[in-house]
Amino acid sequence: MTVVFSLGFRLLLWVLLTGETNRTNLLFGLLVAILLPRAHHHGERVAPLLKAVGQSLVAIPQAYGEAVALIVAGGREHCDETEHRASGTATPLVVFLELLAITLTPFTLVLDLVRVEDAVEGSHHRYRIHRLRPAPRRGQAPTGGRTPQ
Structure with missing residues (x-):
């Protein structure tokens, strides 16, 4: 398969x-x-791979929507840096597909993949992401985009 x-x-x-x-x-x-x-991967599970492919396909229309939002913003943008939890099964192909889904978004860069040791969640990887977003209109509270997962 x-x-x-x-x-x-x-x-x-x-x-x-x-x-x-x-x-x-x-x-x-x-x-x-x-x-x-x-690459020869023995026993690689298909479910995380299919999930990553699905996320990549969903990211395409989202990227178009965010591009239109940036165009409509007319030069009013702000930068933020967030973290996004990587998949639990970090095979090279799954990591590639996750990075593809993230970087399809206009003005979004993955800065780093860091290993986090947490007492509650255990050891896992997180992507540090730099994003350019439309600035909120006057009187609106700024939103940070997607929340870290």
């Missing part, structure tokens, strides 16, 4: 890079996807 997903994802990236969907390009892209080396 993971091999099929990996090949499909590589082929999708190929199509996005080339912008062509004709038969020759798809066959060449499939050949490149097969020839690229793959």
Whole structure:
């Protein structure tokens, strides 16, 4: 299952890079996807991977909405820095998809991935995120965007 997903994802990236969907390009892209080396992960669970893919797909329309909000703000923006809890299963592919979902948002950068030792939640990773958001209109309280998870 993971091999099929990996090949499909590589082929999708190929199509996005080339912008062509004709038969020759798809066959060449499939050949490149097969020839690229793959990391060998034994026993990798599919559920966290599918969750990360879902978050990445949801992030696309959210990114368009936030881009429109920044355009409408007309130069009134403010910066903030937040933290976002990383997935409990931090395989390289899941981390990549989480980073993709975060950075699809306009003017958002992941600054760091830090390991946090907490007595309540235990040991986990958190992303430090820098964001540019539309500034609140006069008389409104500033919002910090999404709350840290």
